[in-house]
Amino acid sequence: MTMKRRSFLKGAAATGAIVATGFPHIWNKNMDLARAADGEIKVGVLFSLTGTTGIIEESLNKATLLAIEEINDAGGINGMRLVPIVEDPASDPATFAEKARKLVVGDKCVSVFGSYTSASRKAVLPVFERRDNLYWYPTLYEGRECSKNVIYTGAVPNQQQNEFIPWLVQNFGKKFYLIGSNYIYPKEENNYCKKMLESLGGEVVNEEYVPLGHSEFSSVINKIRSSEPNVIFSTVVGDSVVALHRQYRAAGLDPQKMPMASLTTSENEVAAMGGEAAAGHFTSAPYFMVHDSPENERFVAAYKRRWGDDKVTHFVSEPSYFQVHLFKQAVEQLAPSDITPPTIREAVKGQELMAPQGRIRVDPESLHTWLWPKIAMARADGQFEVLTSSSDWLLPEPYAAYPGQSCTEAGLVQK
Amino acid sequence: MDFFIQQLMTGLSIGSILLLVALGLAIIYGSMGVINMAHGEFVMLGAYGAWAMNAYFGLGLLASLAFVFVGVGAFGFAVERGVIRFLYRRPLDTILATWGIGVMLQQAVRLFAGGELRYVEMPSLLSGTVSVFGVIVPGYRVFIFLFVAALFLVTWFLMFRTSFGTRLRAVVQDRQTAMCFGVNADRVYSLTFAYGAGLAGLAGALVAPLKSVSPEMGGAYVVDAFFVVVLGGVQSLFGTVASAALLGQMSGSLAYLANDTIAKALVLLAIIVLIRFRPQGLFATKVRS
Structure with missing residues (x-):
């Protein structure tokens, strides 16, 4: 428990340092190609912590951070640590777009986990499509979207x-x-x-x-x-x-x-x-907190241990959690010098994982996920x-x- | 016929909730002319008061009503003494100041009580249904209707049958002259504001079991309350009742015939048209300005 908190604090401090130093990328331009430099992989976490949907999105933020901590505690991805860069887009689609641009262009994240509402997903979509980056979207939604820059881990109609x-x-x-x-x-x-x-x-x-x-x-x-x-x-x-x-x-x-x-x-x-x-x-x-599986038991216990006994997990926080592990599984297959959004997308296609709800699979065609209703x-x-x-x-x-x-x-x- | 009575009851119920929320504003805006943008947040404070009474002291909704009324009233008193009284002759500044107070209250509640939706339990005594003229009506809605009727009578009595009410009306009609006759206008205003705030608090506590309790809930109520008061005619208590009843029946029946989205739009349109041809509202009282 204390160990976990410490490593999280370290991660948070690293995040702070990155933000505070401003634009270090001006002078290390040549290192851009290898985004996993220094044994670290930067990922964005883009859920509102304030504003109208702040409460529900905060639980998604917590599930995402829990998964990142679990991965780091277990030795990272091929020895590389995940560094989460957390931004608060304040339930406002325009701010979502602005923060997404910051994470993708400024921080050079190889993927961003985020969004609850469709409005916010639509707002960040152009950023990810123009830069050919990857957005991991955990919410059930209305369907009718087909972007090769979004991994959809929630249910469609x-x-x-x-x-x-x-x-x-x-x-x-x-x-x-x-x-x-x-x-x-x-x-x-x-x-x-x-x-x-x-x-x-x-x-x-x-x-x-x-x-x-x-x-x-x-x-x-x-x-x-x-x-x-x-x-x-x-x-x-x-x-x-x-x-x-x-x-x-x-x-x-x-x-x-x-x-x-x-x-x-x-x-x-x-x-x-x-x-x-x-x-x-x-x-x-596809998911309820009471679902009976060893994976879910572990997830619920870890979530409560990390964020408090009175907290609940639900059908959007579960994909928020497993999609980070899905990310890990995909990146594990790549050479450290080859970790870029397009290679991650190729690696995640057809990837399977034992999630709390059951064994899930990313559809190689639509980048949506096979789930267990x-x-x-x-x-x-x-x-x-x-x-x-x-x-x-x-x-x-x-x-x-x-x-x-x-x-x-x-x-x-x-x- | 059943359908007609059912709809009539629904309209009465919606109207009674509107009146409940607007009564406090009718006092504050109607009598004192203070445009209190924080009215919705007073309603919200009342709802959180009922929640806190239950969460921390185990009190049921009915038992907590008195505490909520006194608590939110005292808060209103403090707001009047601390802010509003400096702004009586500056209506624009009053709007800004009360808006600011509203925003601060929202954030304070978010900080202290958390931002998640809260839950106020309906008294089990009232959670059943009753049959009125052969149609099924939720017991709790009947209770709200009766409670509001009583609250209105008390308010009317206070305004028109007590010496406090006489003094308030004197100050409203002509502050200088009233003061010449020895009326303490400051005190009358503070108490009136406190009473209006207390009423808003009661409204929040009473609607909580039917709706949801969140820091942002005040926004919808303040808009409704202003509609009712402006349409009814500022300074007319009976106008407020009439307009709440009218708006209740209108939104109820339009929502039945079409849907709630269209009902909302049509009701707004009707208010605009009415105000255009009768800017003083349905009922107007003559006041020396």
Whole structure:
């Protein structure tokens, strides 16, 4: 424990020194080619520590740093230490772009781990594409992106819904009420959901979007009451999730008859709304904190030891953690003089790893990740109960809702 | 018919929450003319007060209401004595100063209580549903409705049936003359501001179990509160009630007929149109300026 903290402090001090000395690269220009000079590999860590999404992104930052410390404590990568350069983009997409440029151009990081929102990922994308650098993105997202400069380790719609929707139809019925926050992610998820329902003979009784941060759901609940769906399919995010669940419960609706099925409710949201408001509702994701595997046991224990006993791990912090180990596995295969973003990208293709959720694999075509979808029910104690686990890892299809389009090594292909 | 009553109830519930949040502002802005941009943060303080009472002293929501009212009220008193009273004749500076206080409060809460969403438990007594005219209504919303009605009556009584209220109205109508008659205008203002802040605190504590508690929650409430007060007519308590009821019914039924995004836009549009043709708001009281 103390050993770990010390090595982390050393890392942090090194980071500080790099920032403080300004532009040492002016005079050692010739060393640029070997980015792993001096037995160190610099990587950027770009999660907001302040601002609106600061709380959730801080947990991603912590999971990333934990993995980096673990790698360094175990002797680094082929004897080279990972040096994390942590920046705070303050939940602001423009700042994300600026900090990304600093990490890629100024600090010459070979990879950056970062982002929670799609808006921030879109903002940094041009930086990574222009410099042909690599961005590691841990969040589940709406798909429809195909960049050879991003490694996507979170789920795309088909990985959360392929098993979830049929399961819901079978257990509760065919009438779905779609409710989401008013932005791109819920709309894309609902597009895919509608396609799935169509093929299953399901019915959408209503599809509606509330403003981000909305907290008054009385009218929505009246509409739900009068349209009597079997399932409320929710992609509401942030504070609104909390308000929706609380008001659902206050209205006396029964999760056993008309459950909410969510793609966005994790252990974090459950803690914020109180276990009894969450109990009986369902979430589909590749990872839950209670998942039973030796890798997860180790991850949860290490996370709590490092950051505090009351901390939870969730379906975005888990990829934040394993993607650093994935990075290590790829870089291990490279000669120290050959560690550059394009060589790392080539090395990570097809790479497999025992993650807390199960064995995952980076798809060589799309650079998205093969994951293990699970369906879980929230319990009153704030944790989930995993009900079904997929029998095999599932191919990521970022363009699943758009027939004829697919993400390949050559980029987006239209058939 | 059921549907109609259901919607009516929903509108009343939304309206009662609006009134709850706006009542404190109606006092502070309406009577004193202070544009208090930190009103939302007073609401937020109330919500955190209820959370802290539970987390540190094990008090339930209902038991903590009195403490929240007194606590946030005392804080309001300090703000008035420390900042606002120097700025009574400088409305622009007041906006800036109270905005600054709001930002500081947000960050202070973030530092001391953490930035994650907090959780205030609904009293188990009120977490069931009741049947009103044959439709199912959440018990807690009925409670809020009754509580707000009582709060309004108390406020009305305070303003129009006590000597404090008489003095306040005298100061509002003509400060100099009131002072000539021996009214301590400073004291009246401090207490009024404290009362308004206390009401905001109560609002925060009461909405907490239905919504989420975070350092940024005040932003949405301050906007709603200003809508209600401006539409109702500054300085008119009954105007505030009428406008809260109107806005509640409008947003409730529009959200039912279309969706919440459209409802929000249409309600805003309606307010703009109304203010355009009736700048003094729905109800106006004549005051010597």
